[in-house]
Amino acid sequence: MRATPQIHTPQDEPVDHGILERRAQSVGHLFRDRVAASADRPAFLHAVPSGDGEDWVTVTWREADEVVRELGAGIIALGVEPEDRVAIASGTRYEWALADLAIMVAGAATTTIYPTTIADDVAFILSDSGTKVVFAENAEQLEKLRSIRDRAPGVGKVVLMEGAPDGDDWTLTLDELRRLGREYLDGDPGAVDARIDATRADQLATIIYTSGTTGRPKGVRLPHSCWTYEGAAVEAIDIIREDDLQYLWLPLAHVFGKNLLTLPLQIGFATAIDGRIDKIVDNLAVVKPTFMGAAPRIFEKAYARVQMMMEEEGGLKLKLFRAASDTGRQVSELRERGEAPSGLLARKHAVLDKLVGSKIRDRFGGNVRFFISGSAALNQDVARWFDGMGMLVAEGYGLTETSAASFVNRIRAYRYGTVGWQLPGIDVRIAEDGEVLLRGPGNMEGYHNNPEATAETIDADGWLHTGDIGELDERGFLRITDRKKDLFKTSGGKYVAPAVIESTFKGLCPYASQLIVHGADRNFVSALVTLDPDAMEGWAAQHGMAGRPYAEVVSSDACREMVQGYVDELNAGLNRWETIKKFTILEHDLSIEDGELTPSLKLKRKVVAEKYKPLLDAHYSG
Template structure:
């Protein structure tokens, strides 16, 4: 174990309901059963359904949810799935994903999560490695993928199709057929599901989430029921959400962040509108009018860029008011961060500009948002502060798949931009002498599935988990993440560069940016690959005489190059000399999940990008 700095538990000025933590539920199955009993008539989920006049939002109560989940859980038992055996879900975020996962929980089995974009070879590996018995498939497309690899997954006995009509065979059945099977099973054994729940405890396996695999094969992270119920109880204990909240949930439920938010609804009892279609987020927010939403930084970056570009296009008085509201709001944000409130002329100016500008911007997000939660990647502090300036706090948090998502989070009453907040109650955080963040707490994984050596490298015998992130704790216990340990590099001049910080800052400065990939390990200077957001740059192109031209043609133009150079210059002005981007190339297409350059949770696969564009990067240094 490395020599470490003193550790931080929950700060002394953080009020915590320790009774909640001490008496948390024994399992996710217990959580659901308790919630159904406590508030059977309260809304649990809202989901989009086809109606006579188009798409409508259907509301499902906790009582109704409990009945459906009980029948599906009994169906899983009827298929012969034993406690802790694996049931996979290969689907995007949708109401049926939640039903399937909760059914697995009450059946005492364990969920294996699979992104719908996962390539067939990795799907086969995950199902084989996890020894999955049953798979919930989203649609016939996912079913075809499973059929193509069926010879590699002999252990998968049945596939349950969420949507569409399966071929007539003994391998597939529909969700409704599984429910019917469950009802029949319960007719013969009415207490079967309750017996499975009663047998569950904190140490029982609940989930195996396979990491995105930025390098090599994904590793299966084993998370026990106690990890999920701890996360829910700890978040409840800091009182940042309550049962009157309404969540909008679009995040991938195959990702630990989304799965965490799904569990949180069971603990607190708020309603969740669930829809994984990213292109529907803005439209749905206007209808659902949620009070909070979790998201990855890219969503905030794009929203900020879109509003800024709209105001620039408007020009005139609207633009001047927008700039004034942004400046004034930022001043107020700084005061709120320090625990004070504006007074005098600043308070008056803020109130007027908020009515004229801030309220209208909040309406674009439904009008009721009081807090966003950002996770999974670094968020540029300037972008976060702009949202706060417009009256919508972005509480950035931090965690890993290996820690069941949240280890730290900023609170509405105590936050510091550029940090990921305080540890949750019950979590200990240390910084090793090499700068690595170490975490110990009830949310930590049991280990990696079928990978004892990898487990030993990550988990110390005394419970400390090596996160692989570099960070620091300030005088009040706020954690600041600098970068991934493996991503830090040293130039040939011996200077260390943290690429993640530079990349996040650029995306906060340039409203047209999609990705910046910083490069320079062992090189004499830093260079970069840049991609632009196709939607944003099309608007810019129309204003510069290139309307309708292909993306590749627009980004190759001298005008586009000059525009991007201006933002790179602005970025460089705030960096140390050895960190500045001396040369860059604008790529003729954006990075994508499909090309293997981004993970399904939109993290950069740095090595894959460097390999694909090796010649381009080498050209940056050809004459140096």
């Protein structure tokens, strides 16, 4: 007899509203409270060189507090006042977390800068924000800062995280800043606590400059109340626990990464930090985390890699993998409806999970309870495959302007193809044109020095216009269709939502890296295709092209025929006006370095369309 489905809606979700009501006054308060509550528990793990390899070092909250207080006092000694801006120009690393916390306990505000940001934009960000001090990751970032020093005259000091300064009085090392802080605390032991005590909830905590595709980036002003709300709201819905271990590789200059750096202050779990994307899989096996946040591209690549490995193995292993994937999908569909597998399906799944699923989980460390996906749409089939293998991917949604998380699928209630329910305290409305409007404690204060843009985004009633098109289903799950600005009409007057088509293709084709759908005011839809270099190495070996250059492989007739097969499969599920009639395979993948992807691996659609305009135009010539 089939069990009665456990159907949930946001109205019956168990939420501890007391956590929201008791939330901390500032991030500095949050950190100090966490140290008091969890002094000898692990706070951070980070890799350090050891012989020919690396060792992971664990830092307790008490140990982190000592460093953070010294750095915070050092910042105060440099003349930084409350709400003064201190920038961090660095990739994701342990020192980023220390620097940010030091800025918080000093009562100042963090300005985030991606290490890949071009010098011209760095100059604008430093000048526009009024930054006084910059934490620079290494010599490369220091050289960039030197090249624009005359355009950022307010920067009085640069603190170098790695390497030695050139001996001038503009730079100092982290150790020198700590020494300066210790000297300051010798004279005023209560200086840091006084700054924390004086920090109000409405004071500026962070300015995050959006990585705009045209024009200057806009600085999103987020007060302390945004971050303390996010922490309290996530704890209130009971997704993450104190005994969890997070693996954090996302760019901390991005709001998603910054949010995941704030949550442990509220909840108390430990975080392993390493921003090297090429080390994720290796590190997961060592760190053995219980959860990780990532962009969809990471899940797509992992799924494609496992799929191709099994294809190469062939024989019994491939048959078992396919059977496990099929059974896992059936079980995932039941779970989504609030049901559990029974009878033959349950027994079959248990056997295949032991033979296949457990081995796949081991590749991710063996302890993963769930993943969080954000920053772009995740293909439903990819997400469901992970769930079938015992690792739920909870897709979420938010903007820099909403402090990251506004919606997230719960572990107890989720629906694939949606971004879940809103966090407690957030109101949502769908406008007449389908745009998602949000109002709540996580919304930004506004854009820095840009009241016109602020007025365009937040209306008189406090609703933030997200720029995303979406719909709420009968159970309150939000489905995002596309970016409002990315929707286009063909010359025949039919609307096309490119992101949905692109996500679907990447779920179908294990070799795909990017699909860029084009066709505004054209009589049909065309596309640019890029293929994953790692995946194509295996494909090339199977097709007699081992060792040949990537450009030669992807330009071959065999490769085009392979891609055409997947495009045909994609088209079979699309409306006639959405189908891709022509496509070009680029001879290289898109990259962050070339400005085609954001640091969170999101497509810069306008940049790509302009850069490859001749190729796109050629689809329609003749």
